[in-house]
Amino acid sequence: MTDRLDFVVKWVAVAVVAAVVIVGCSENSTPDQSVPETEADAAGSLGAEVYANSCASCHGADLRGTDKGPSQLSIVYEPNHHPDDAYRSAIANGAPQHHWTFGDMPPLTGLTGDEVEAVIVFIRAEQERQGFEQ
Ligand code: HEC
Numbered sequence: 001m002t003d004r005l006d007f008v009v010k011w012v013a014v015a016v017v018a019a020v021v022i023v024g025c026s027e028n029s030t031p032d033q034s035v036p037e038t039e040a041d042a043a044g045s046l047g048a049e050v051y052a053n054s055c056a057s058c059h060g061a062d063l064r065g066t067d068k069g070p071s072q073l074s075i076v077y078e079p080n081h082h083p084d085d086a087y088r089s090a091i092a093n094g095a096p097q098h099h100w101t102f103g104d105m106p107p108l109t110g111l112t113g114d115e116v117e118a119v120i121v122f123i124r125a126e127q128e129r130q131g132f133e134q
Contacts, residue, residue: 047122050115054108055123063126064133070100072123075132079124087120 052061058069065071076082076099089095094107111119 044118044122044125046115047118047120047125050111050119051122054111055119058102058105063123063130067102069102069105071133073127073130073133075134077123077127078132084120084124087123088116091116091119 051059051063055072058066059072060066060069063072065074070076090105091108091111095105097104
């Protein structure tokens with residue numbers, strides 16, 4: 001009777017180990033290739049597109065400015081001096097010349113709320129990645 005119980009216990013143990021190995025292997029052998037785009041990624045690519053279409057002509061494709069507008073990497077635009085609301089306001093209302101001598105920034109009509117938020121996320125990420133000019 002004890003022998004028989006031993007036998008059953010051993011085989012249950014073997015079955016459990018086998019099941020764990022099989023499950024483990026099948027998990028490893030089927031890597032998840034559909035990595036979902038995170039919200040930040042989605043905002044990043046939309047933001048880059050909005051920036052290229054609506055801001056780059058003055059602020060530069062590399063954000064470093066042109067003869068029509070200042071560099072967005074200037075320390076003037078760090079978040080404590082120009083918070084995100086300054087961006088929302090500049091886009092909605094324009095920005096009269098006051099920090100530089102490029103002239104006024106005109107209001108940019110035609111951007112949706114999502115596009116405005118995405119372009120701010122994009123600029124903040126670039127400011128972080130490239131660092132501010134001193
Ligand atoms: C037609 C040229 C032009 C375009 C297009 C433009 N800007 Fe500007 N922007 C300027 C100029 C010029 C200034 C500087 C005004 C000053 O301070 O003298 C400026 C200033 C700003 C400021 C600072 C505003 C403030 O409160 O001092 C922000 C933020 C800004 N731009 C963001 C953007 C973003 C984001 C876009 C695209 C969605 C954009 N700009 C498109 C010309 C432009």
